[in-house]
Amino acid sequence: MSKSSFGHLDSADTPTPVVWVASHAGAEADQLRAIVEFLGFDPVNFDASAPLGEAVALMVCTLGDPTGMREVLLWHADNPAAPPLVVVGEEPEGFTGTRLAWPLDASQTILALERARAYSSASRESTTGIMPPILDRMLIGRSQSMLRLRRLIARVAETDTTVLVQGETGTGKEVVASAIHYCSPRRDRPFVAVNCGAIPAELLESELFGHEKGAFTGALTARQGRFELAQGGTLFLDEIGDMPLPMQVKLLRVLQERTFERVGSNRSMNTDVRVIAATHRDLEASISEGRFREDLFYRLNVFPVEVAPLxxxxxxxxxxxxxxxxxxxxxxxxxxxxxxxxxxxxxxxxxxxxxxxxxxxxxxxxxxxxxxxxxxxxxxxxxxxxAEVDLGQSDEQITLTASPEIGLPEDGVDLREYLGQLEMSFIRKALEDAGGVVAHAAHALRMRRTTLVEKMRKYGIQRQEDATES
Missing domain, CATH: 1.10.8.60 (Helicase, Ruva Protein; domain 3)
Structure with missing residues (x-):
């Protein structure tokens, strides 16, 4: 498989993650290191004396010699804090972990390294008390928006602060709410969810606060509401933006006074719940349109959390x-x-x-x-x-950017000179965005690293560190 089949994994504004590589010398070992580097990782020869937290994964190449890496595998088994193990080639006896067949499959290699990277990150953060490891299992992703989201959740979870989760439909707002709950001191108490937009307005009060027997036609028995069911835990009010205005007034009172009455009762009940609300609507626009109370918005929006669309x-x-x-x-x-x-x-x-x-x-x-x-x-x-994808295209022909429409000047253009200037500009921009890392810039330009190096020589372009040294 050619390198062009692989996608770059690391962002330009973060340090290049290290992957330890243990293998015998040979063409396959050199190719493995080249692939790891092209994917945005820094391949470093395995050294048992190096700090355990240095690498995000340990790749062991067993091609042609499954027993040749026995000492490395034994070292990994004896060190619980070692990075996740990825074996390339034959599967050693008694092996448990991730194995990649040779030649490498692009998607499987990407996923194996990303899983190892995510696991290593979660392990380090959990041991330092920064990030509960459950967040990494509940909120899948390595993007900057997901990293920020996990950090926000870790900070607010230990408090009883009211949280407003905002995001488009289908982004996983309830998953965020449950993650806050399970990272909080209330984790052993109930997590109760109610969709305010799915319940008819005339039934919503009874659903939230419960009712007494005979409170209305059909109320044959007394019934607990969601606030009672969530006592000591977390109440998740989904689609709060669809709540009718009269119900908003009653919810505001509960949030302020921490008391409520069942429908048909005049006896106040105390409530001890942590409220998390969510909506896909622009609540500030709803306030301007008179569909949402401003005082309730400020009561809910104590700690806003935004979930990015996919x-x-x-x-x-x-x-x-x-x-x-x-x-x-x-x-x-x-x-x-x-x-x-x-x-x-x-x-x-x-x-x-x-x-x-x-x-x-x-x-x-x-x-x-x-x-x-x-x-x-x-x-x-x-x-x-x-997505404007042609079924006749091969994997390599499918590109991740659309070609812009370009108008031809009336007096024509020197195409060779124009393309040369355009190519030089793109190379400079790619290197700048990649912080001077040629492998990252090559990925952004959809070319081999060696090809980019040749073009840099052609145009006299230097990396930042080369320019500094000279």
Missing amino acids: RHRKEDIPLLAEHFAARLERDGRERIRLSPGALKALNLYHWPGNVRELANMIERLSILVPDGTVEVMDLPTKMLEL
């Missing part, structure tokens, strides 16, 4: 797809894998339904392509049309 964190798509496929496999479905071309096509799609749409698509594909590799042609036709 189109703004497309680098999370491979991990999310793998997560949903693994979940279906645990439920008895066949395991599916996405080809490099399919992953590229998913990155071109706009995802109006966000993470929920991706989860539904993976479930559909698990039925249509059981225990197989999903190719571009297996994806929904409507998705491919909206």
Whole structure:
């Protein structure tokens, strides 16, 4: 498989993560290191004396000699704090972990290294008390927006502060709310969710506060409301923006006074719940339109949390797809894998339904392509049309950017000179965005690292560190 099939994993504004590589000398070992570097990681020869926290993964190459790496595997087994193990080649006897066949499959290599990286990050943060490890399991992704979200949740979870989760439909707002609950001191108490937009206005008060027997027609017995059921725990009010105005007044009183009455009763009941609300609506616009109370908004918006739409964190798509496929496999479905071309096509799609749409698509594909590799042609036709993907394109021909329309000047243009200047500008910009890391810039320009180095020599372009040294 050519390097062009692989996608870059690291962002330019973060340090390059280290991957330890243990292998015998040879062409395959050199190629493995080149692939690891091209994917945005820093391949470093394994050294048992190095600090354990230095690397995010340990790749052991067993090609042609499964027993040759026995000492390295024994070292890993004896060091629980060692980074996750990824074996490339033959599977050693008694091995438990991630194994990649040779030649490497792009999507599987990406996912293996990303899982190792995420696990290492969560382990370090949990041991230092910064980040509860459950967050990494509940909120899948390595994008900057997801990292910020996990940090916000870790900070607010230990308090009883009211949280307002905002985001488009399908972004996982209830998952965020449950993550806050399970990271909080209330984790052993109930987490109760209610969709304010799915309950008729005349029933919502009874649903939230409960009712006494005979309070209204059909109330044959007394019934606890959601506030009572969530006592000591967390109450999640989903789609709070759809709550009727009269109900907003009553909710505001409960939030202020921490007391309520069941429908049909005049006896006040104390409530001890942590309230988390969520909405896909612009509540400030709703306030201007008279559909939402301003005083309730400020009471709920003590700690706002924004969940990014999937189109703004497309680098999370491979991990999310793998997560949903693994979940279906645990439920008895066949395991599916996405080809490099399919992953590229998913990155071109706009995802109006966000993470929920991706989860539904993976479930559909698990039925249509059981225990197989999903190719571009297996994806929904409507998705491919909206992503402007041609079924006749190969994996390498599918590009992640659309070509802009360019007008030809009336007096013509020196095309060779124009393209040379354009190429030079793009190379300079790519190197600047990549912080001078040639491998990262090469990925952004969709070319081999060696090709980029040759073009840099051609145009006399130096990396920042080279320019500084000279």
